[in-house]
Amino acid sequence: MESGSSSSSKEYDVIVLGAGVEGSSTAYNLTKNGGGRVLLLEQFSALHTRGSSHGGSRITRRAYHEAYYVQMMNEAYQMWGQIEREGKTQLYTKTGILLFGPKNSRELKRTIESLNVHGVDHEVFNAEEGMMRYPHQLNLPSDHKCVLEKDGGILNATKAVGVIQRLFTENGGEFLDGHKVKEITPGPIIRVTTDQGVFTARRLIITAGAWAPAIMATLGVHLPFKFETMRAEVLYWRAEHPEHYSPDVFPTFGMYDATHHPFYGLPIFEYPGLVKICAHMSVCVKPDARDEQPSPDTEGTKQFIAKYFKGVSTTPSVYEPCIITKTPDENPIIARHPKHANIVFGAGFSGHGFKLAPVVGKILTELALDLPPSYDLAPFRLDRFSKYSSKL
């Protein structure tokens, strides 16, 4: 597909490299906020399944212990609503999100504190109450507690990226898929060479997902070795009684242990009768060799299901791979190139960036257009990794 206004000139004000959710949101935001002539480049065909933004569902929530994510999500909820209205498409389904784990989980405690501080609508209850509320679904050990954040829910991922790309081209942006960027030559006018031709722009935004570290290295930015690209194993499991796991009776959920949230899932949403239950992290892969690893080890997830869920099969019915690009602190990089101020990076969303994408698009637009950023970008700085790498 080639969409948008075609043009004889190959000069742009801004080029966005990578049409996952972050790049598409950024390109759309640029067309609404004075970005001028904007080109969005994608190596594969639009809405492909090789990166991080495909699939029928992503969890959305304000339940973060970091204040900056709660603030970003407050705006993201509004921006998703605006995208739904402009795109005349429902993308968000409210289910609530249930977080549960041992009472002594530091992660759970900090998240509850954050919800209280920020006035986010939620309820906290013990394991007994949890099993009364979800009698057909949950087995909770007595030392567990739960928090239900009311506005948590599901974003329809591929559909959302498609709507955002459509709005981008309707606003005058140009989208070229099937264009792999091979070389970037920095300068006041940046030259972007693809396998289909050469494009120039005054500004470049790189939102290349799992491919970002390699592209950044060609620009002299060597990310630390701990910037991991991992294949996430998205698994769907059959519910014996689908009515117990429909989104109107059972929420999205996340399990927290002492310091992490190793498992998460969603009620039946994409495939009839199938609940989505997944481990958060998995094997490291190179993005172009994602499927060369052996089939996923599902043992941990099976044990999690057997321990916590009622009436869910422990044999997976559907498996769909996806890639997570994880930074050491699980915060993304949203920053300018240290030497070339007209090149901006948005990468390393560490398995939780979908819900944030409209706000990320806004911030990357501000950085690229030299506007004051709406948020404190300290948690997302590039040089916070300098302790891992002397080359930054």
Ligand SMILES: Cc1cc2nc3c(=O)[nH]c(=O)nc-3n(C[C@H](O)[C@H](O)[C@H](O)COP(=O)(O)OP(=O)(O)OC[C@H]3O[C@@H](n4cnc5c(N)ncnc54)[C@H](O)[C@@H]3O)c2cc1C
């Ligand atoms: C299994 C799974 C579950 C997740 N669950 C959640 C969740 O519940 N909630 C949530 O908020 N987030 C979740 N996430 C995270 C979220 O989906 C990602 O943070 C987000 O999709 C990252 O988007 P991206 O645009 O950075 O990357 P991508 O979607 O990978 O986009 C990057 C794009 O750049 C293109 N590209 C790369 N190199 C080039 C090149 N040389 N030339 C042209 N194009 C190029 C790629 O082809 C790709 O399309 C999940 C992720 C996974 C994998």
